[in-house]
Amino acid sequence: MPDVEMKPADNKDDKKKKDEKKEEKKEKKEEPPKPPPTPVQEIKYNVVLIERAVATMEPRFAHRALRTLTALRRRLDDVVLRNAVNEVFVKDTPTKQSLLSWLPDAPPAPATEAMEVDSASAAAPAPKPPAGPEPVPEVDMYLRLLLMHYFEASPSTHTKAIDLAHQTVEKMQALNRRSMDPIAAKVWYALERAYELGSELAEARPLFLAAQRTASLRHDHETQASLINRLLRSYLQYSLYDQADKLVSKTTFPASAGNPQFARYHYYLGRIKVVQLNYSAAHANLQQAIRRAPAATLAPGFYQAVHKLFVVVELLMGDIPDRGLFRHPVLEKALTPYFDIVKAVRTGSLSQFQSTLARHAAHFEADRTFTLIVRLRQNVIKTGIRRLSLSYSRISLRDICVKLHLDSEEDAEYIVGKAIRDGVIDGRIVHEKGWMECGGQKGGYGPEVGEVFERRIGYCLELHNQSVKAMRYPLNAHRKELAAAEGAREREKELAKEIQDGDHDDEDIGGEF
Amino acid sequence: MSLKSQYSELKAAFAAPDLPKCGRLLTQLKLGLIQAGLLFPQGELNPDDLVVAREILEIGAFWSIRTQDVPSFDRYFSQLQAFYTDYASLPPSPREYAIRGLHLIRLLTQNRIADFHTALESLPAAAVESPYIAHPVNLERWLMEGSYAKVWGARAEAPAAEYGYFVDSLMGTIRNEIASCEETAYESLPLKDAATLLFFTSQRELLVFAEQRGWEVNLTLGTITFAKKGEETMDIPKAKIIAASLLYARELEQIV
Numbered sequence: 001m002p003d004v005e006m007k008p009a010d011n012k013d014d015k016k017k018k019d020e021k022k023e024e025k026k027e028k029k030e031e032p033p034k035p036p037p038t039p040v041q042e043i044k045y046n047v048v049l050i051e052r053a054v055a056t057m058e059p060r061f062a063h064r065a066l067r068t069l070t071a072l073r074r075r076l077d078d079v080v081l082r083n084a085v086n087e088v089f090v091k092d093t094p095t096k097q098s099l100l101s102w103l104p105d106a107p108p109a110p111a112t113e114a115m116e117v118d119s120a121s122a123a124a125p126a127p128k129p130p131a132g133p134e135p136v137p138e139v140d141m142y143l144r145l146l147l148m149h150y151f152e153a154s155p156s157t158h159t160k161a162i163d164l165a166h167q168t169v170e171k172m173q174a175l176n177r178r179s180m181d182p183i184a185a186k187v188w189y190a191l192e193r194a195y196e197l198g199s200e201l202a203e204a205r206p207l208f209l210a211a212q213r214t215a216s217l218r219h220d221h222e223t224q225a226s227l228i229n230r231l232l233r234s235y236l237q238y239s240l241y242d243q244a245d246k247l248v249s250k251t252t253f254p255a256s257a258g259n260p261q262f263a264r265y266h267y268y269l270g271r272i273k274v275v276q277l278n279y280s281a282a283h284a285n286l287q288q289a290i291r292r293a294p295a296a297t298l299a300p301g302f303y304q305a306v307h308k309l310f311v312v313v314e315l316l317m318g319d320i321p322d323r324g325l326f327r328h329p330v331l332e333k334a335l336t337p338y339f340d341i342v343k344a345v346r347t348g349s350l351s352q353f354q355s356t357l358a359r360h361a362a363h364f365e366a367d368r369t370f371t372l373i374v375r376l377r378q379n380v381i382k383t384g385i386r387r388l389s390l391s392y393s394r395i396s397l398r399d400i401c402v403k404l405h406l407d408s409e410e411d412a413e414y415i416v417g418k419a420i421r422d423g424v425i426d427g428r429i430v431h432e433k434g435w436m437e438c439g440g441q442k443g444g445y446g447p448e449v450g451e452v453f454e455r456r457i458g459y460c461l462e463l464h465n466q467s468v469k470a471m472r473y474p475l476n477a478h479r480k481e482l483a484a485a486e487g488a489r490e491r492e493k494e495l496a497k498e499i500q501d502g503d504h505d506d507e508d509i510g511g512e513f
Numbered sequence: 514m515s516l517k518s519q520y521s522e523l524k525a526a527f528a529a530p531d532l533p534k535c536g537r538l539l540t541q542l543k544l545g546l547i548q549a550g551l552l553f554p555q556g557e558l559n560p561d562d563l564v565v566a567r568e569i570l571e572i573g574a575f576w577s578i579r580t581q582d583v584p585s586f587d588r589y590f591s592q593l594q595a596f597y598t599d600y601a602s603l604p605p606s607p608r609e610y611a612i613r614g615l616h617l618i619r620l621l622t623q624n625r626i627a628d629f630h631t632a633l634e635s636l637p638a639a640a641v642e643s644p645y646i647a648h649p650v651n652l653e654r655w656l657m658e659g660s661y662a663k664v665w666g667a668r669a670e671a672p673a674a675e676y677g678y679f680v681d682s683l684m685g686t687i688r689n690e691i692a693s694c695e696e697t698a699y700e701s702l703p704l705k706d707a708a709t710l711l712f713f714t715s716q717r718e719l720l721v722f723a724e725q726r727g728w729e730v731n732l733t734l735g736t737i738t739f740a741k742k743g744e745e746t747m748d749i750p751k752a753k754i755i756a757a758s759l760l761y762a763r764e765l766e767q768i769v
Contacts, residue, residue, distance in 0.1 A: 184735035238636040240598070275634045276627040365638055371630075378657045411660045413710075418659030429698045431706055450750075454757050461764045 039075045042068060042147065043084040047139050054136045054179045060472075062182040063258075065142070067187065069149070076150040078103055085143060088135055095140050102147055102164055128370075137175050141183045144168045148190040158197045165191035169207075173214065181504065185226035185261075192230045201234045208234065216251075225257030225265070232268040243276050248272065263292035267306055274372060279317045286310045296330040304334040305367075311338045312372050315345050318379060337363045345376060348384030350405045353377065379407075381415060382424045389425040389438040396435045409434075520565060527572050535576045542569050553595065563603055567596040571608045578615060578675045590616050598635075611673050614645035621653055629653060644672040652683070657769065659694070661687050665712050684712070692726055701738045704730070749765040 046065035053061035084102050089096035092108065144164065151161035169191060172184050188211065189422035195204040208230050215223040228251055235244035253265050275280035289306050296303040314321045326332060326339045337360035344353035357364075357373060364370040384404045388395055401412040416436050419425050427438040516538055519542050525536040531615045546552040551566040572594050577585035590612065597609055613636065620629040633650065640646045648671065655663040664687055668680050695702065695710065704716060723730050729738040 001720070002750065238598075245631075275631055277630055278627070335660060340611055370638065371634055374654075375630075375657075381658055407660070408662065410662045414661045414691065414694070415659040417698040420698040421694040421696075427698075428700060431699060431702055453657045457757075457761060461761075464768060465764075 039072060039080045040083045042072060043080075043143075044087060047088050047135065047142065050138050050183075051136055053182075054138050054193070056399055057179065059182050060177075061341065062138070066114075066182060066186055069145070072146070073149040073153070074144060076153070081143075081147060081150060088139060088143065095137075099140065099143055099147070102160070105428035136179075137171075137177065138180050138183055141168065141172060141180060141187060142182055145183060145186055145190055148187070148194065152190065152193050152197060155197065157365065158194055159192040161190070162198065165194050169211070173211075176218070178218075178220070181220050181222045184220070185222040186225050188223060188230055192233070196237075201237055205231065205234050212251075221256045222258075224251075225254050225261040228253055229261055229264045229268065232265070234270075236268060241272055244268070244272050247278070259292045260294070263289045263294075263302070266292065267302075267309075270309060270313070274313050274316070278312055282313050283310075283317060286313060296328065300330045303330055307331050307335060307368060308338060308367055309372075311342065312369050312376075315342065315376055315379060316372065318382070320346055339496065341373060341376070345380050345383060348380055348382075348387050348404070350377070350380050353380045382419055382422075385416060385419045386425055386457070389427055389436070392438060394435055394437050397429075398434070400436065514605060520569060523569065525571060527576065530579070532576065532580055535572070536580065539569070539573050539576060543573075552592065560603055563596065563600055564606075564663060567593065567606055568608075570596070571606065571612060574612050574615070575608075575675055578678050581678060583619065586615070586619065599633055610640060610643040610645040611675070613640070614643075614672070615675055615679070616647055617646070617649035618652070618676060618679045618683070621656070622679050622686055626653070626657075647706070648672050648676065655685070656690070656720075663692055688712070688722070692722070696726075696739045701736045704732075704735045704737060707737050 046068060049061045049065040053059060053065070067267050068281070082100070085096060085099050085103075145168075148161050148164055148168070151157040151164065156508075165187070166506075168187055172180060172187060188208070192201070192204060192208075208227050210229065210367065212224065212227040214220075215227055228247070231247055232244050235241070235247065240376045248269060253262075257265070266285045269287060270282045270285035273285060286306055287310055290310065293302055293306060311325070321342060326335050337356075339361065340356045341353070344356045353376070361370065364373050385400070388400060388403060397409050397412045397416070399466060400406070400416065401409050404412070405454075406412050406415065413429065413431075416425075416427075416429060420427055420429070425438065427436055429436050519538055523535060523538040523542060526538060543552060543610070546566055546569065549562065551558065551562055558640075570589050574586055574589035574593065577589055582738060593612060596603065597606075597613075617629060617632060620626075620632060631651075633646075636646065636679075648667070652664055652667060655661070655667075664683070668684075669676055671680070691711055697706070702710070704719065708714075708716060708719045711719065711722065713722065720730060721766070723737060731735075731738065
């Protein structure tokens with residue numbers, strides 16, 4: 001049952017998370033448009049933003065426009081898109097025609113449509129009327145992006161989305177404008193999504209690889225970040241961990257990429273690392289992914305997916321995840337099978353572990369964590385041995401064998417030997433007597449405490465430095481401050497003069513300040 | 514076409530089995546494949562040709578194992594991967610899992626566990642059911658748990674004759690693992706028990722092994738004493754702590 005409910009969230013996770021995060025920010029920033037505007041209005045507002053972004057060379061305006069994408073996507077339809085195109089492109093140009101050609105003919109408009117074609121052919125010779133309000137190409141791309149998302153929403157039109165995406169990408173690459181980068185990154189995302197819906201993601205890979213090369217040559221960081229994630233996703237989809245690992249080692253993820261891209265990148269890295277048994281690195285990556293991910297309620301799918309992997313990694317590292325994690329409203333249901341596994345590992349009961357594994361096998365396979373969880377078997381045994389070593393000062397191998405449901409005493413001896421060597425327990429085996437003697441517990445203080453402390457401080461310091469770097473200062477803001485200071489001084493002087501003149505009450509002075 | 518006749522000759526020689534002849538034929542066939550552009554396939558090619566090329570390479574992989582040439586097996590395997598992953602539309606090869614299983618075992622004998630898991634992860638879930646894959650998977654699990662006796666017992670259960678060629682090196686890996694466990698887990702062991710634990714049948718082998726690992730053997734008492742490793746010296750990492758403190762000081766300075 002939880003399976004069925006999980007699925008939709010899982011599929012949505014990726015596309016949702018990135019945009020919704022941005023959206024949330026937007027809502028905090030811009031309080032004015034609280035009553036939701038109509039989609040067309042919103043599109044027009046975004047178009048204005050994009051134009052401003054191009055004019056001022058400030059990509060953050062474009063980012064702001066793109067933040068609304070997710071919310072907008074759900075409200076798109078033929079009419080909205082048609083109206084938007086018509087209102088944005090006042091003049092008829094080939095750009096407008098090509099945009100409109102993707103939309104099915106609207107019922108009431110055939111006559112005007114014909115007229116438009118006529119006037120378009122007249123306007124065609126001058127593709128960019130000098131004084132005309134021909135929107136910048138970025139706007140065209142933005143509208144195309146909306147179109148793609150609209151086509152992807154229903155399975156019947158997704159081939160159309162692929163065609164459109166191809167055309168758009170070609171156009172985009174021909175234009176080669178840096179101000180288009182934020183939109184380009186999204187267009188690539190839409191292209192991937194279109195291919196993924198047709199479950200032919202592998203075919204888009206050469207395209208992504210070529211584009212990735214171009215993007216890195218052009219220092220187009222946004223597109224680079226987006227494309228690296230696209231490629232990783234496509235590799236991991238087909239379990240090509242080797243290739244994914246090579247891609248990661250050969251590319252540098254641009255540091256200026258947005259949080260959502262970073263969150264994904266860390267998630268993919270985490271997945272690669274955990275497969276390669278590099279659990280501590282995977283743990284660090286997943287933690288980053290969680291910290292950078294949007295709020296749980298906004299993008300539950302991603303939040304759940306990351307946490308599933310996170311729980312498994314913690315278990316593989318020999319830690320037990322926090323109990324509170326499993327009570328989180330968003331995670332509670334999704335993590336139920338994992339919670340059962342955690343319980344089994346915690347008690348160190350091999351039989352309970354096996355039965356839980358068998359019960360939830362289908363679920364784990366769907367989450368692609370099955371092979372990882374199978375690896376936990378040895379952790380279960382280790383936990384079991386550790387519990388025994390803590391509670392007994394001397395225990396016979398036979399009893400160990402019985403308590404841990406091991407197959408033979410011989411196995412038990414080897415297993416205990418290995419546990420001692422790996423430092424899981426402190427003890428000795430006395431072979432002649434057939435028992436294990438357990439030493440006292442190790443003191444909890446050593447260099448490793450210092451290391452953990454160091455790591456945490458390092459993290460805090462870096463966080464601080466990053467936030468300082470991320471602060472944005474409005475241009476020429478200090479002038480205003482100077483002016484204000486100047487004014488204050490001015491007032492002070494006046495005040496002093498007035499006081500000197502003696503025609504000023506004390507109350508007024510209080511009021512001035 | 515000579516390629517075709519060579520191919521059927523190779524099949525015959527492989528079934529015979531005539532290993533030297535196989536080697537000679539494989540060299541010629543590989544040249545032929547390169548000329549036909551089939552050794553490193555790219556783009557659209559005739560599926561039948563690809564299947565033949567794949568089979569030649571598969572035979573080559575088996576042949577390398579039989580002649581105990583592991584680097585050559587690695588080369589064949591990486592060439593085959595192109596066929597297995599990029600041309601998944603070809604009819605599946607009956608030998609694919611056997612070869613992948615051999616590859617897994619090979620990673621295991623070299624203790625490349627991370628690569629082992631990466632390779633395993635890229636297999637479809639159904640593959641684990643195949644005996645060829647299940648064998649190395651079980652071996653790995655037992656090795657990780659420490660159930661060395663089971664690994665020892667599984668020697669005879671190899672699903673294909675080629676697996677046997679890796680057994681010796683696998684046993685070497687296991688013995689070293691066991692020995693390192695014994696060094697820490699026991700203070701001393703009777704010779705006889707040590708021999709059983711390490712799967713040695715004769716005392717002479719054990720003595721040679723003990724000498725390699727530098728164990729103290731007391732023949733009169735019939736025991737092995739393991740040199741106790743010096744108590745862990747708890748050095749305070751001074752340089753590290755100083756460096757860290759300086760870093761904190763500098764960072765704090767920046768903040769305040």
